[in-house]
Amino acid sequence: MDVALLHWPLERDRRTALAAQGSPRLLLIDADEAPPLLVDCLEDWVRLPASQGDIDARSAAIAHRAASHVAERPVLDPDGVLRSGSDWVSLPPVEARLLESLLDRFGAVVSREALARSGWPSGAPGRNALDVHVLRLRRRIAPLGFVIKTVRSRGYLLERGNALLEVESA
Amino acid sequence: MDVALLHWPLERDRRTALAAQGSPRLLLIDADEAPPLLVDCLEDWVRLPASQGDIDARSAAIAHRAASHVAERPVLDPDGVLRSGSDWVSLPPVEARLLESLLDRFGAVVSREALARSGWPSGAPGRNALDVHVLRLRRRIAPLGFVIKTVRSRGYLLERGNALLEVESA
DNA sequence: GTCATGGCTTCACATCCACGAAACAGTGGC
DNA sequence: GCCACTGTTTCGTGGATGTGAAGCCATGAC
Numbered sequence: 001m002d003v004a005l006l007h008w009p010l011e012r013d014r015r016t017a018l019a020a021q022g023s024p025r026l027l028l029i030d031a032d033e034a035p036p037l038l039v040d041c042l043e044d045w046v047r048l049p050a051s052q053g054d055i056d057a058r059s060a061a062i063a064h065r066a067a068s069h070v071a072e073r074p075v076l077d078p079d080g081v082l083r084s085g086s087d088w089v090s091l092p093p094v095e096a097r098l099l100e101s102l103l104d105r106f107g108a109v110v111s112r113e114a115l116a117r118s119g120w121p122s123g124a125p126g127r128n129a130l131d132v133h134v135l136r137l138r139r140r141i142a143p144l145g146f147v148i149k150t151v152r153s154r155g156y157l158l159e160r161g162n163a164l165l166e167v168e169s170a
Numbered sequence: 171m172d173v174a175l176l177h178w179p180l181e182r183d184r185r186t187a188l189a190a191q192g193s194p195r196l197l198l199i200d201a202d203e204a205p206p207l208l209v210d211c212l213e214d215w216v217r218l219p220a221s222q223g224d225i226d227a228r229s230a231a232i233a234h235r236a237a238s239h240v241a242e243r244p245v246l247d248p249d250g251v252l253r254s255g256s257d258w259v260s261l262p263p264v265e266a267r268l269l270e271s272l273l274d275r276f277g278a279v280v281s282r283e284a285l286a287r288s289g290w291p292s293g294a295p296g297r298n299a300l301d302v303h304v305l306r307l308r309r310r311i312a313p314l315g316f317v318i319k320t321v322r323s324r325g326y327l328l329e330r331g332n333a334l335l336e337v338e339s340a
Numbered sequence: 341g342t343c344a345t346g347g348c349t350t351c352a353c354a355t356c357c358a359c360g361a362a363a364c365a366g367t368g369g370c
Numbered sequence: 371g372c373c374a375c376t377g378t379t380t381c382g383t384g385g386a387t388g389t390g391a392a393g394c395c396a397t398g399a400c
Contacts, residue, residue: 020332034223038231039332041211047224053204054217061208079279079324090279090321092386129388131348136386152396153347262375299377301359306375322358322385342400349394360383367376 003059003066008045009033019043022087022143024066026059042066072160073106074144084144094119095137098130102148102158111155173229173236178215179203189213194232196225212236242330243276244314254314264289265307272318272328281325 006014008027018025019039027045029035035045042065044058074084080096081088091099101110101118116124119133134156138148147161176184178197188195189210197215199205205215212235214228237255244254250266252259261269271280271288286294289303304326308318317331 035227035231037234041235044214057205061205064207065211077279079281079321081279081321081324081327090324093323094387125388126390128348128390132350132388135349150348264376295377296379298359298379302361302377305360320359344399345397347394347396349392351390351392353389353391355388356386358383358385361381363378363380365376365378367374369374370372 003062005055005059008036022085024062026055026062028055073103074141074146076100076103082141082144084146087144089140089144091137091140094133095140097121098133098137099141099158102156105158107157107159109151109155109157115156173232175225175229178206194236196229196232198225243273244311244316246270246273252311252314254316257314259310259314261307261310264303265310267291268303268307269311269328272326275328277327277329279321279325279327285326 002024004014004018004023004025006018006025006027008015008029010030015025015027022040022042024042025044027035027043028050029045029047031048035047038044042062044062046054046058074082076082076091076096076099080091080093082091082096082099098115098119101115104110112130115134116130119130124130134148141148142161145161147159149157149159151157172194174184174188174193174195176188176195176197178185178199180200185195185197194212195214197205197213198220199215199217201218205217208214212232214232216224216228244252246252246261246266246269250261250263252261252266252269268285268289271285274280282300285304286300289300294300304318311318312331315331317329319327319329321327
């Protein structure tokens with residue numbers, strides 16, 4: 001996982017945002033500033049000026065921690081809470097059922113028909129409903145680091161996302 | 171909790187021992203040495219020479235982490251006093267019973283029905299009473315650093331609040 | 341190569357319902 | 371009486387779900 005570098009106290013807001021989504025971050029402290037209290041285990045700081053070696057070393061350490069904190073696959077509570085590591089999101093009923101199906105075959109393709117059946121056991125609404133729910137599900141689980149890949153004309157597939165991309169797009 | 175200071179790589183063995191028993195530690199890295207990969211969240215390092223301020227700051231950060239790891243959940247006295255660390259608040263009867271339920275399943279969802287049963291064993295009043303009491307409970311426990319999250323259409327969930335917000339408001 | 345098609349994505353709405361929050365009122369202890 | 375606790379009414383906000391339509395893109399026809 002990539003570690004975000006940010007200046008303190010200049011990028012205070014960005015730090016808050018990254019912390020909220022559980023992204024690892026390294027604060028670069030301006031020469032005369034006091035470092036803030038670290039809020040979690042995915043945060044660290046170095047005082048400027050710092051050697052590239054030290055920055056890299058701390059980034060690597062955080063990345064290492066982050067990697068050991070994330071699980072290969074998430075867990076779905078009966079209450080519709082999807083957990084991965086210490087993070088969680090709640091899924092509305094339809095999306096929870098869809099995700100349950102995808103999780104049953106984690107890493108493998110689930111056909112649109114099978115998904116529709118699990119999402120709406122008593123009959124699916126319009127054809128587009130599934131597409132929209134997959135879209136919403138994608139956005140909901142993205143912060144946990146999981147992605148739903150499309151396999152054209154075959155179905156969908158749930159897998160662990162590339163953590164690096166997430167952080168960059170944030 | 172006290173943070174052990176030790177020289178790296180001189181006291182390599184001591185570091186291993188401290189890590190094994192879960193004691194927080196700060197490594198003082200000799201000028202030209204590469205820092206080791208941190209083994210857990212209770213470890214950190216500074217490169218020598220370092221200012222006393224930086225050493226203190228990192229020690230404090232580690233100590234803070236260590237402390238926050240033990241105060242994960244609050245304790246509810248039989249007499250309705252909720253304690254977390256050195257802080258406490260007193261809860262009125264209904265709210266104490268609600269919180270007791272949430273505490274039994276700390277970090278997991280408790281349904282509105284289950285909450286209503288524990289709050290009013292002899293039958294719940296109007297449907298909105300629960301909402302109002304949860305609202306009041308939220309405000310009461312906020313100063314202790316805990317939050318009650320809503321999981322829409324499923325129930326409520328008690329967890330530790332965002333440490334960042336606490337620190338900022340402090 | 342160009343083009344059309346089907347499959348999927350995304351957005352914009354609309355509806356419905358759960359929950360949040362304030363304001364008010366009754367009750368009982370001190 | 372004053373105040374804490376409790377419950378109700380009422381209104382507002384935002385989440386959950388579904389639909390229609392526009393757009394994107396790979397595939398296959400030509």
